[in-house]
Amino acid sequence: MTEHLPFQVMGKPIGPRCNLDCTYCYYLEKENLYPDTKRFNMSDAVLETYIRDYLASQAGFPAREIRFNWQGGEPTMLGLDYFRRIVELQRKYLPRGKTVANTIQTNGTLIDDAWCAFLKDNDFLVGVSIDGPPRLHDRFRTYRNGRPSHDAVMAGIKRMKAHGVEFNTLSVVNRENAAHPKEVYRFLKDIGSTYLQFIPIVERTADGHSLAPAPQIDEDGVSYDVTPWSVLPRGYGDFLCGVFDEWIREDVGRVFVQFFDLQLGLWMGAPATMCWFAETCGQGPALEHNGDLYACDHYVYPEYRLGNIMETPIAEMMGSDAQWQFGLDKRDALPGQCRNCDIRFACNGGCPKHRFARTKDGEPGLNYYCRSTSRFVKHAGPAMKVMADLVRSGRPASDIMELRRTGRLAGPSAASARPGRNDRCPCGSGLKYKHCCGRL
Numbered sequence: 001m002t003e004h005l006p007f008q009v010m011g012k013p014i015g016p017r018c019n020l021d022c023t024y025c026y027y028l029e030k031e032n033l034y035p036d037t038k039r040f041n042m043s044d045a046v047l048e049t050y051i052r053d054y055l056a057s058q059a060g061f062p063a064r065e066i067r068f069n070w071q072g073g074e075p076t077m078l079g080l081d082y083f084r085r086i087v088e089l090q091r092k093y094l095p096r097g098k099t100v101a102n103t104i105q106t107n108g109t110l111i112d113d114a115w116c117a118f119l120k121d122n123d124f125l126v127g128v129s130i131d132g133p134p135r136l137h138d139r140f141r142t143y144r145n146g147r148p149s150h151d152a153v154m155a156g157i158k159r160m161k162a163h164g165v166e167f168n169t170l171s172v173v174n175r176e177n178a179a180h181p182k183e184v185y186r187f188l189k190d191i192g193s194t195y196l197q198f199i200p201i202v203e204r205t206a207d208g209h210s211l212a213p214a215p216q217i218d219e220d221g222v223s224y225d226v227t228p229w230s231v232l233p234r235g236y237g238d239f240l241c242g243v244f245d246e247w248i249r250e251d252v253g254r255v256f257v258q259f260f261d262l263q264l265g266l267w268m269g270a271p272a273t274m275c276w277f278a279e280t281c282g283q284g285p286a287l288e289h290n291g292d293l294y295a296c297d298h299y300v301y302p303e304y305r306l307g308n309i310m311e312t313p314i315a316e317m318m319g320s321d322a323q324w325q326f327g328l329d330k331r332d333a334l335p336g337q338c339r340n341c342d343i344r345f346a347c348n349g350g351c352p353k354h355r356f357a358r359t360k361d362g363e364p365g366l367n368y369y370c371r372s373t374s375r376f377v378k379h380a381g382p383a384m385k386v387m388a389d390l391v392r393s394g395r396p397a398s399d400i401m402e403l404r405r406t407g408r409l410a411g412p413s414a415a416s417a418r419p420g421r422n423d424r425c426p427c428g429s430g431l432k433y434k435h436c437c438g439r440l
């Protein structure tokens with residue numbers, strides 16, 4: 001058996017089954033992978049094998065906590081007894097000296113008081129999918145009959161808050177809500193979310209989505225063969241900058257936005273905390289209901305199936321040449337433009353799933369979101385640099401808000417107005433702009 005790195009599985013104990021039918025959902029179509037399957041619940045035998053083998057596979061690594069991520073489809077459709085069994089099996093097989101943590105990603109519509117009590121008692125961290133206020137959320141997140149889901153999600157969130165269940169929000173950035181960064185951000189704050197994740201959505205028509213009647217044209221006149229709900233690169237960049245401007249004004253250290261957090265880490269030279277921005281990947285396989293293991297949640301396709309946990313130990317599949325190669329390809333397949341990119345440290349070419357654009361020289365393999373990332377880094381880079389310096393000098397990153405209030409630092413909008421090359425850099429470093437953030 002070959003060695004493997006620590007890894008975290010995205011578990012799909014109910015496969016792609018769901019009580020909602022979100023227009024943009026990439027996972028519902030996975031039913032086609034299992035055409036003869038009527039019931040997608042992971043059997044007790046597969047569940048027990050998974051929990052036993054996964055815990056054993058992580059036992060030798062230094063991290064004390066071993067994490068299980070439950071997703072889908074909609075995992076809460078499995079019911080509470082199913083999750084009680086999960087906790088029981090985790091206790092049974094927990095290696096000495098380790099602790100277990102659980103996250104569950106849900107649409108929130110089925111969270112009642114009994115669920116809340118269970119989630120609280122067992123310290124589950126809950127991720128709730130919500131795309132903003134009703135007008136924006138209900139545009140795509142509906143039941144099969146088209147009924148909106150926002151009210152049900154909010155009822156679930158209200159209950160969780162009443163029970164003191166820890167939750168964060170996961171919002172897809174799509175063509176509609178991307179145009180309203182401030183409204184989305186303020187809404188998420190108002191409902192009590194203090195940890196916000198934003199995931200951009202892009203689906204190519206070439207992947208079999210036939211609903212895009214014509215190429216989608218970006219504001220810059222560039223044409224993309226993506227679905228009408230996919231956010232365009234310019235729109236996603238603008239969204240990130242819009243949210244950043246709100247956050248940096250009064251919320252640093254109080255509200256955690258995953259993207260900003262991880263960018264700050266990268267500016268400080270720390271390893272990426274999200275695979276999209278890491279140099280290599282391949283440490284986040286997806287486990288389907290029947291024990292099939294895939295290279296990644298974004299690559300649940302037959303050609304990326306590593307095997308089945310009922311036949312091959314999970315550790316062996318994760319140490320296989322195929323999985324190593326999958327992870328290294330992220331770095332090795334970078335096009336020239338990325339290899340020579342000044343902000344590669346903050347991007348690393350992004351997720352390979354999104355690398356279907358062409359570079360300025362026409363080379364394939366550039367990330368669709370290249371323009372979004374570079375726009376964000378140029379906009380937020382000066383402030384990121386200041387925050388990184390603050391943290392390095394033992395001060396909290398949130399001190400940046402005071403520096404900006406007292407005029408000792410230019411705001412992001414002033415920074416993005418581009419000073420002259422020989423002017424003092426607006427980030428406050430004392431260097432000339434051309435020697436500091438101007439190099440971006």
Ligand SMILES: C[S@@+](CC[C@H](N)C(=O)[O-])C[C@H]1O[C@@H](n2cnc3c(N)ncnc32)[C@H](O)[C@@H]1O
Pocket residue numbers: 018024025026027071072073074075105106107127128129170171172199200201202203
């Ligand atoms: C597939 S769902 C499964 C868990 C649960 N049903 C939920 O909605 O949270 C996991 C996350 O993926 C997001 N998602 C769905 N389709 C997507 C797409 N095409 N691109 C990016 N994210 C997507 C959902 O909004 C949700 O936040």
Ligand code: SF4
Pocket residue numbers: 018019020021022025026027028072073074107129141
């Ligand atoms: S609730 Fe989750 S799994 Fe269900 S359709 Fe929506 S995004 Fe997909």
Ligand code: SF4
Pocket residue numbers: 337338339341342343344347348349350366367369370371373374
């Ligand atoms: S910003 Fe663009 S060119 Fe630079 S590493 Fe990212 S995708 Fe590549």
Ligand code: SF4
Pocket residue numbers: 275276277281282283284296297298299330350351352353
């Ligand atoms: S393919 Fe994308 S989502 Fe999957 S592990 Fe790599 S970077 Fe992460």
